[in-house]
Amino acid sequence: MSLFISQAHAAAEGPADSGMSFLFMMVVFAAIFYFMIYRPQAKRNKEHKNLMESIAKGDEVLTQGGLIGRVVKVNAENDYLQIELNENNVIAIKKSFVTAVLPKGTLKSI
Template sequence: MSFFISPAYAAGGSPTGSGFELIIMMAVFAIIFYFMIFRPQSKRAKEQRNLLTSLSKGDEVLTSGGIVGRITKISDDNDYLQLSLDETTTIVIKKDFVSAVLPKGTLKSL
């Protein structure tokens, strides 16, 4: 039977890779992790911080819940905003829930 199939022998000894290759592979994974996950997330967080600091009275904003309103009052000491949805309805929300500042006149076009 061994005429057609050569017998398999187990490879003995140490593996051919070294510890240096493992370090290089881990460094490559760390670089990929940084550029694919960490860096874009930190950019988005920086943009959100800049958006929240640039809010002013009279800005028309969109909240993360989908509410569109005009800022009527900003409370700096506790990070809350008062939004006017129309002439009679006002709500109070936390600044963190503002997702975008809309162009002037957006409320009138809705």
């Protein structure tokens, strides 16, 4: 019987550094989160912001809806663009809906 009691007593002591291993594991998870999720998303946001600031009259753009057109007017006050889809159609969209600025001559090649 004393054999079982001593085993239970020995098992109750447990490892002494469990707090440090938990802290180390949390630091590793935070590093993985930063390098795999936060940092790439921040980089994409910065590139998109630079794209929005560089849009000028005459640029050919692609919108999130799949429309391709030429920028006719840039309204800097409220971040809207007027895009000419063809000679008869001009639409107004928010700058943030522009996905890409296309190379010159893209509209003629389509």
